[in-house]
Amino acid sequence: xxxxxxxxxxxxxxxxxxxxxxxxxxxxxxxxxxxxxxxxxxxxxxxxxxxxxxxxxxxxxxxxxxxxxxxxxxxxxxxxxxxxxxxxxxxxxxxxxxxxxxxxxxxxxxxxxxxxxxxxxxxxxxxxxxxxxxxxxxxxxxxxxxxxxxxxxxxxxxxxxxxxxxxxxxxxxxxxxxxxxxxxxxxxxxxxxxxxxxxxxxxxxxxxxxxxxxxxxxxxxxxxxxxxxxxxxxxxxxxxxxxxxxxxxxxxxxxxxxxxxxxxxxxxxxxxxxxxxxxxxxxxxxxxxxxxxxxxxxxxxxxxxxxxxxxxxxxxxxxxxxxxxxxxxx
Amino acid sequence: xxxxxxxxxxxxxxxxxxxxxxxxxxxxxxxxxxxxxxxxxxxxxxxxxxxxxxxxxxxxxxxxxxxxxxxxxxxxxxxxxxxxxxxxxxxxxxxxxxxxxxxxxxxxxxxxxxxxxxxxxxxxxxxxxxxxxxxxxxxxxxxxxxxxxxxxxxxxxxxxxxxxxxxxxxxxxxxxxxxxxxxxxxxxxxxxxxxxxxxxxxxxxxxxxxxxxxxxxxxxxxxxxxxxxxxxxxxxxxxxxxxxxxxxxxxxxxxxxxxxxxxxxxxxxxxxxxxxxxxxxxxxxxxxxxxxxxxxxxxxx
Ligand SMILES: Nc1ncnc2c1ncn2[C@@H]1O[C@H](COP(=O)(O)OP(=O)(O)OP(=O)(O)O)[C@@H](O)[C@H]1O
Ligand code: SF4
Ligand SMILES: [Mg+2]
Numbered sequence: 063x064x065x066x067x068x069x070x071x072x073x074x075x076x077x078x079x080x081x082x083x084x085x086x087x088x089x090x091x092x093x094x095x096x097x098x099x100x101x102x103x104x105x106x107x108x109x110x111x112x113x114x115x116x117x118x119x120x121x122x123x124x125x126x127x128x129x130x131x132x133x134x135x136x137x138x139x140x141x142x143x144x145x146x147x148x149x150x151x152x153x154x155x156x157x158x159x160x161x162x163x164x165x166x167x168x169x170x171x172x173x174x175x176x177x178x179x180x181x182x183x184x185x186x187x188x189x190x191x192x193x194x195x196x197x198x199x200x201x202x203x204x205x206x207x208x209x210x211x212x213x214x215x216x217x218x219x220x221x222x223x224x225x226x227x228x229x230x231x232x233x234x235x236x237x238x239x240x241x242x243x244x245x246x247x248x249x250x251x252x253x254x255x256x257x258x259x260x261x262x263x264x265x266x267x268x269x270x271x272x273x274x275x276x277x278x279x280x281x282x283x284x285x286x287x288x289x290x291x292x293x294x295x296x297x298x299x300x301x302x303x304x305x306x307x308x309x310x311x312x313x314x315x316x317x318x319x320x321x322x323x324x325x326x327x328x329x330x331x332x333x334x335x336x337x338x339x340x341x342x343x344x345x346x347x348x349x350x351x352x353x354x355x356x357x358x359x360x361x362x363x364x365x366x367x368x369x370x371x372x373x374x375x376x377x378x379x380x381x382x383x384x385x386x387x388x389x390x391x392x
Numbered sequence: 393x394x395x396x397x398x399x400x401x402x403x404x405x406x407x408x409x410x411x412x413x414x415x416x417x418x419x420x421x422x423x424x425x426x427x428x429x430x431x432x433x434x435x436x437x438x439x440x441x442x443x444x445x446x447x448x449x450x451x452x453x454x455x456x457x458x459x460x461x462x463x464x465x466x467x468x469x470x471x472x473x474x475x476x477x478x479x480x481x482x483x484x485x486x487x488x489x490x491x492x493x494x495x496x497x498x499x500x501x502x503x504x505x506x507x508x509x510x511x512x513x514x515x516x517x518x519x520x521x522x523x524x525x526x527x528x529x530x531x532x533x534x535x536x537x538x539x540x541x542x543x544x545x546x547x548x549x550x551x552x553x554x555x556x557x558x559x560x561x562x563x564x565x566x567x568x569x570x571x572x573x574x575x576x577x578x579x580x581x582x583x584x585x586x587x588x589x590x591x592x593x594x595x596x597x598x599x600x601x602x603x604x605x606x607x608x609x610x611x612x613x614x615x616x617x618x619x620x621x622x623x624x625x626x627x628x629x630x631x632x633x634x635x636x637x638x639x640x641x642x643x644x645x646x647x648x649x650x651x652x653x654x655x656x657x658x659x660x661x662x663x664x665x666x667x668x669x670x671x672x673x674x675x676x677x678x679x680x681x682x683x684x685x686x687x688x689x690x691x692x693x
Contacts, residue, residue, distance in 0.1 A: 117563060148564030155563075160556030165578050174574070175564045226564065 066090045068097075068234055068264040073126040073136075075109050075118060081336050083122070084110050085288045088362065091264035091281065093233075096257065098279035098296075099268045100311070102333050106288040107268045111236045114266070115151045116143040130234050130264075149179045152227040154237040154256075158219035162211040168222045169195070169207025175229035194225040199255050217248035221255065228259055235260050238268045253278050272315040276300055284308045287333050287344035290362055294370025304365050304372040307345050343374070351376050398658065401651035408644055412463040419457040420445070424612045427452035432630050447632045449622060455632060458614035459640050465603075465615035466644065469529055470595035474588045477534040481541025482584045488542070489549025490572055500546065503539035511536050511598075512605075519607045529608050533598055540587055545580050552579045586656045593648035600641055616641045 068091040075084040084106040091097045099107050113124045114135055128135040130150055138146065152175075155161045163171060172191035173184075181187050188207075195203035198221040211219055220240060227235050237256060241249040256265070257278055267278055275282055276296070283293040284305065292305040303309040310329045331348035342357040343349070349356070355375050362373040411418060421442070430439035431452040437444050446455040484503075488496035518532040552558060553576065561571045596616075602608040603617030611618070616637040623633030 115563060117559075144565040144567060146565070147562070148566075153560075153563045155556065155560065157556060161560045163557040163561075163575055166574075174561075174566070178564060178566050178570065226560070230564070 065092055067093045067095075068128075068130050068266070070114070070128040071126055073110055073113060073128060074124065075106065075113050076123045076125075077121060077336070078123075082339070083288050083336060084113070085339075086362075087126075087283070087285070087290055089266075089281070089283045089290070089293060091266070093264060094261050095280045096260070096265040096267050096278050097281040097283060098275040099266060099283050099285060100270060100272065100275055101285035102270060104333055104335075105285045107270075107285060108238055110285075111153070111238055111266060111268055114234070114236060115147055115153060116140075117147075117153075145179075148175050148232070149230040150232055151234045151236065152230060152232040154220075154223050154227045154235065154240045156239040156242055158223045158243070159211070159216065161223060162219060164211055167208050167210055168214065168219075172207070172222070172225050172229050175226055179230050191225070191229070194228055195222070197259055198222070198225045198228070199251070200225075215248075216244055217252060220244060220248075220252050224252070224256060224259065231262070233263055234266065235263050236266045236268070239270075240267075241274065242269075242271075249274075250277070272300075272311055284311070287339055289344060290371075290373065291345065292370060292372045292374075293362075294365075294368065298368055298370050302368065302378070304368070304370055304377040305345075305374050306349050306351055306378070309378060310348075345374075397654040398651065401647040401654065404647040405644070405651060408463060408647075409467060411460055412467045415460050415464055419454075419460040421454040421457040423453060423457040423461040423614050425453060432626070434630070435632050446636045447630070449619075449633050450626065450630075453612075455619075455636055458619060459616070459637055462614040462616045462619060462637060463640065463644075465526065465609055465613065466596050466599055466617075466641070469526055469533070469599040469608075470592050472530045473533040473537060473595045473599075474592050476530060477537040477591070478541050478584055478588045480534065481538035482545045482580060484538065485542035485545025486549050486572060486576060486580060489546045490553065490568065490576065492550075496546070499542065503542045506536055507539045509536060515602055515607050524607055524610055526609060529599060529602050532602070533595060537591060537595070540591065541584055544583050544587055548580050548583055549576055552576050582659045586652065586659055589648065589652035589655050593645040593652065596641060596645050596648070 068089070070087060070089050073084060073087040074082065076082045087106075087110050089097055089099070099110065101107055109118060109122070112118045113122070114128055116135070116138055118124055124136055126136060133146075133150065135146065135151065162168065166174075169188070169191045172194055173187040176187045176190065181190075192203045192207050195207055200206050200218060200221050206214070206218075211222070214222065220243075223240070227237075235256075240256065241252050244252060253274065256267075267275075269275060279296045281293065282296055282299045284291050284299070284307065286307050292299060292303065292308045299308060300312065303312055307329075314328055329348060334344060334347065341359055343352065343360055346352045346356045353376070358375075360373045360375045362371050364370070365372050365377060421444075427440070427442075427448070428451065430437075430442070430444070430448050431450055433439050433444055433448045433452075435445065435447045437447055439448070442454075444454050444456070446459065448454055449458070484499050488499040514536060515529075515532050518528055518535075522528045522531070558571060558575055561575055566574075599608060599615065600617030600620065603615040604621040606618075606621070609615040609618055619637035620634050620641075623630070623635075623637070626633050
């Protein structure tokens, strides 16, 4: 399958012996596709994303392979990375209010990306920055370009962040919880816009909100304790989760159509912290189905009769999922 | 209005600068013209048909004219010192804060050393080696004053580099030099200006002190410090010799400090700078960053 734009294989990030934060992330995306990376806090989503752009902390060791349009992203020198960042790979961070420079106009901050990557014509930069602002749904873009960040609302600032991410026409846009800081209606608008404006790129969308996943993703990758436990097309994963953890995650999403009686189900237990991960299935302590065999790490393999891949010795199949939800959340 | 706290001192300082610039137009006499027959005339004295508003000194030179010309020395030395030590100090602080590691450790240790050098000892040394001159006074003062700027710039860069927009600039592929010039320096500059203003007043006094002990300007050039020194032997008999240059000095230092305070309050780092600076732990081998506010306060004291 060579029509894949983004091809990440067995990405690993380690902080030293016994401190492996990401242990084998594999994901692929075509041009125009959005891959959602989901999982609980601390499972390594942000770290994986940073590693793809060479932005991981200095003390972290990264291995594996990540190709973007045939270009290897990992193991690059800082100088090579500077040409990749903003140009091939760009990021949208969670908090637009701190990610924008308060002393610069938003237009100047969009133009900056173009200036860094070799658009020397000032007029061309200015023109394109206004176009980009308009494209991300900022009204009266020509005037807004001259605003400072504090003059804009949270939603507008996040749109500016997206415009900055798009300024270099990247092939991969990584959005790390880009809408968590926004209120729900604005969130929906920004999500729609992100989808619209990234038709020519692959998008890696990080979230722990399954509702958002349903809205934006084509593919889902579910991470747990640094590893992929399930991945596949959105429809399949959401409707027929194969991994007990995925099922539990889905069960914890409130259904807007059904008024919630009583408490939301939550997953009992916690993610094993970095130092306490062993060679077995990381979900073992919280899994209702765990058996002796689960002391051995289950490999990520294809499921029967589907396109997904799952890492579980006793995966759910099709209709069985609703039962798993109950079990997982009992 | 808080505005006139800045405006009034600024106008007074502008007047001082104007006087210094236009000294030849304003001064009633040649400041070095001695008229022994008219020596030690008191204020408002008229000798040989010449009116001496502030009297004459031991050589019969007009005190007012010497004060006017002396302002050139005071202002030029203070301004040059602030510019030289400020540029040097800010550069080192920014480099230390941006590069961190051993380079930062070396720079900040040097700053500690420079701050602990006894100032007058250094001045005597510099003058002994290079000879007394205004340029050497500037060199000498700059050698001891740069760490003020370095410490504040260093602390501010450490804090700014962790801010989202700097990370964002890294994430769009901006080179280090670009980030420093476009994102870091604009954050550091206002603080450096505040420190510079406070330093300006101090440097006027330092220049006067050096000239007072004979390490600054050489006779017959007038400087407020040398005038004070000359006038000292006549304190009992000719009070005006030390009093008027002293008042000129006092007025300038006071207004510069008032301006410095007003500017500092306007750009109060406690309001401008996110609190994160106080939480940051310096890495191994890095000297602890001095919190900006304490640095400013220590400076002010
Ligand atoms: N500099 C570091 N040194 C040691 N461990 C680290 C470091 N940075 C991150 N980690 C660890 O790596 C793991 C993954 O963190 P990461 O930020 O990627 O989680 P996340 O999935 O993005 O969580 P969240 O949903 O809270 O954003 C965490 O367990 C964290 O403790
Ligand atoms: S491998 Fe075992 S413990 Fe792990 S998720 Fe599957 S059933 Fe549960
Ligand atoms: Mg995260």
